Amino acid sequence: MLTPAELVWLIAAVAKGDEAAFERLYAATRAKLFGVVLRILRRQDLAEEVIQETYVKIWNSAGQFNPGLSSPITWMASIARNRAIDIVRKRGELSIEEEPAAMEVAADSPDPLARREMTEELKRLLECVGRLEPDRQKLVLLAYYNGWSREQLAAKFETPVNTVKTWLRRSVMDIRECLGL
Amino acid sequence: MMAYSEDQIALAAEYALGTLDAEERLQAETMMSADKEFAAMVEAWQHKLGVLNQMVGSVEPRPEVWNKIKSAIGLSEAQAALMLPEAPPVTSEAVEPLAVVDTSNVIRLSAQARRWRNVATLTTAIAAALIAMIAVGVYQPDLLPEAVRPKPRTQVAEVKTPSAPTPPTPRSAQYVAVLQKEGGAPAFILTVDAATRNFTVRKVGASAEPGKSFELWLISDKLQRPRSLGVIGNSDFTARAVLASYDNDVINNATYAVTVEQAGGSPDGMPHSAPIFTGKLIETVPPAAPAPSSAR
Numbered sequence: 001m002l003t004p005a006e007l008v009w010l011i012a013a014v015a016k017g018d019e020a021a022f023e024r025l026y027a028a029t030r031a032k033l034f035g036v037v038l039r040i041l042r043r044q045d046l047a048e049e050v051i052q053e054t055y056v057k058i059w060n061s062a063g064q065f066n067p068g069l070s071s072p073i074t075w076m077a078s079i080a081r082n083r084a085i086d087i088v089r090k091r092g093e094l095s096i097e098e099e100p101a102a103m104e105v106a107a108d109s110p111d112p113l114a115r116r117e118m119t120e121e122l123k124r125l126l127e128c129v130g131r132l133e134p135d136r137q138k139l140v141l142l143a144y145y146n147g148w149s150r151e152q153l154a155a156k157f158e159t160p161v162n163t164v165k166t167w168l169r170r171s172v173m174d175i176r177e178c179l180g181l
Numbered sequence: 182m183m184a185y186s187e188d189q190i191a192l193a194a195e196y197a198l199g200t201l202d203a204e205e206r207l208q209a210e211t212m213m214s215a216d217k218e219f220a221a222m223v224e225a226w227q228h229k230l231g232v233l234n235q236m237v238g239s240v241e242p243r244p245e246v247w248n249k250i251k252s253a254i255g256l257s258e259a260q261a262a263l264m265l266p267e268a269p270p271v272t273s274e275a276v277e278p279l280a281v282v283d284t285s286n287v288i289r290l291s292a293q294a295r296r297w298r299n300v301a302t303l304t305t306a307i308a309a310a311l312i313a314m315i316a317v318g319v320y321q322p323d324l325l326p327e328a329v330r331p332k333p334r335t336q337v338a339e340v341k342t343p344s345a346p347t348p349p350t351p352r353s354a355q356y357v358a359v360l361q362k363e364g365g366a367p368a369f370i371l372t373v374d375a376a377t378r379n380f381t382v383r384k385v386g387a388s389a390e391p392g393k394s395f396e397l398w399l400i401s402d403k404l405q406r407p408r409s410l411g412v413i414g415n416s417d418f419t420a421r422a423v424l425a426s427y428d429n430d431v432i433n434n435a436t437y438a439v440t441v442e443q444a445g446g447s448p449d450g451m452p453h454s455a456p457i458f459t460g461k462l463i464e465t466v467p468p469a470a471p472a473p474s475s476a477r
Contacts, residue, residue, distance in 0.1 A: 006405055019256050026247060031239035038240050040199075048246050055250045069224045074231035078224075081199065081234075089203040122232040143200045144233050150200055172194035173187065179229060 002028045007072035015062035022059055029076055030055075036077050037084040040147035046087060054080040085147045128178035136171045143168070185222065193219060197226035358437045358460035368458040369413065371397070371437055378424040378432065382413050387458065389415075389441065396442045398452055399427065401435040412446040413439065436461055 002010070007028065013021030033054060038047040057079055065075050118126070129137050135157065142148050142156065150168065154161040175181075185193075189212075195201050196209040213220040250256075360369040368387035373380045382397060389395050398407040408427075413419050424432055438456035440447075447453055 003406055005407075009402060009405070012402070022256070023247075026250070030246070031241050032234065032237070034242040035237045035240040036234055039237060048242055048249075051242050051246055052249050052253065056253045059250075059254045066224075069221065070228045070231070074228050074234070077231055077234050078197075078227040085199045086203070086206060089201075089206060119232060119235065121229075122235050125229060125232055140198065141233070143198050144230055145237065147199045149202065153200070168195060168198070168200050169191050172191055172198060175229075176190065176194065181225060181229065 004071060004073070008067055011058075011062050011065050011072055011075075014059060015065070022055075025058070026055055029073060032073065033077055033080045037080050039145055040081065040084040040088060047084070050080060050083045050087065053083055057083075081147070088147055089149065124179065125175075128175045131178060132171055132174060136167055139164070139167055140171050140175070185219070189219065190222070193222040194226045196223055197230050356433070356462040358462045360437060360439055360458035360460040362458055369395075369397075369439060371460065371462070373424060373432065373462060375429075377422070378427075379420060379422050380410070380424050381420045384413065387439075392444050393441050394444050394446050395439050395457075396446045396452070398438045398440060398456070399424075399431070399435045400438055400456075401427075401431045403428075403431050403434075407438070407452050409447060409450055409452075410437075412442070433462060 002024075007025065010021045010025040010028070014025055030051065034047060034051050037050045037054075038044070041047045041050065054076070058076060065072065070078070129140055132140065139153055139157065143153060146152075148156070150161050150164045153168075154164045157164065192201070192205065192209050192212070196206060201209060209223065213223055356373040356375060358371040358373075360371060362368070368385065370383045370385055371380060372383075387395065395413040397410040397413055399410055400407045410423055411419070411421055427435075437460055438452075439458040440452040440454040440456055442453055
């Protein structure tokens with residue numbers, strides 16, 4: 001098991017062009033990143049393309065990783081997730097129509113962790129999310145985990161897109177206040 | 182810190198959440214590249230929300246994906262296999278396939294790691310502040326044990342121990358690290374004798390809570406994880422020789438940090454709190470002749 005400190009050093013080595021470090025970084029993080037993007041893209045082929053692009057980007061921009069701003073895995077997952085969301089936004093509203101079952105599967109939050117396994121940061125965030133109204137909690141988690149657009153969320157909650165827009169705005173501002181961001 | 186409108190804050194947050202449409206995402210990305218503070222705000226949101234990924238299960242991509250990545254960046258298989266990294270060293274765990282590994286551990290530890298990493302950033306500032314303190318003579322020599330009190334002509338510019346073993350001299354180079362909280366008063370003073378690599382920790386302004394112990398750690402980018410230098414005893418001085426097993430390079434460039442651990446110290450060799458006090462070594466007593474003087 002790699003410690004987060006090891007990941008930081010691997011990224012630093014990758015920034016210097018260390019290919020072996022890059023291979024180890026890939027081995028240590030690929031499954032988590034693939035899990036994250038597969039949940040959003042729901043298609044193996046697209047998810048693999050995103051993973052490929054993500055690691056090419058990590059190879060090219062490892063020097064830009066700022067350990068003061070982010071943890072290694074969050075930085076890497078953000079690259080992957082942003083790419084995945086760009087793809088679903090550009091492709092439009094296909095995932096629900098293509099995979100009617102996806103909606104139900106995705107309605108649950110992913111594997112809940114035992115509370116003792118959560119980091120303090122996760123507990124803190126979940127506390128803040130937990131202070132939102134139940135529908136909005138679900139809204140935020142579906143948006144994050146499944147990468148759903150406002151239109152998809154509106155369909156799910158059977159409410160106008162503008163309402164979803166307002167809910168999302170209020171939710172992030174409430175979370176911001178709760179986290180003290 | 183620039184004040185952003187609620188619209189801009191929401192744009193940053195929703196970019197991280199993922200709910201913007203394609204056009205808004207482009208707008209946010211344009212702002213990120215034009216405005217570093219806005220980019221930092223987006224990063225902060227990505228970081229805050231990123232902890233949610235701890236709950237996403239890991240899924241192994243097919244092995245072909247790695248081959249495609251390698252060819253995309255022009256990485257040849259032979260090279261990758263032959264090239265031995267300088268740091269960190271390969272461990273058997275590091276190359277295990279991760280299918281069986283619960284990668285949530287990676288994230289679970291991340292908060293702690295971030296704090297540790299921040300130490301490195303922090304110590305630069307601390308070292309600068311300390312050098313300034315020494316320069317203006319605020320530094321109180323009587324905080325130091327008699328033997329290592331800085332001489333009037335304090336030398337802090339070069340911090341290199343001789344790589345060849347130093348023959349015993351009446352006075353070898355002495356290095357001092359003041360371990361403190363950011364901007365706070367010194368809490369521990371660590372002194373290292375370059376010749377013997379013995380170190381002494383002197384408590385000057387901290388006491389452990391009942392049932393807890395202070396533990397000293399060496400953090401180096403040459404080592405995979407913080408290395409314990411042992412529990413700091415309750416007496417004013419704790420002297421040890423455990424640094425002898427480390428290279429001069431590591432000793433000189435390491436960050437020294439103190440954490441709060443359970444009584445008797447960390448049970449598993451890993452720190453369990455964020456570093457409370459940190460510092461880096463600075464040469465205070467240049468080696469006596471005939472060792473080459475580092476004075477300029």
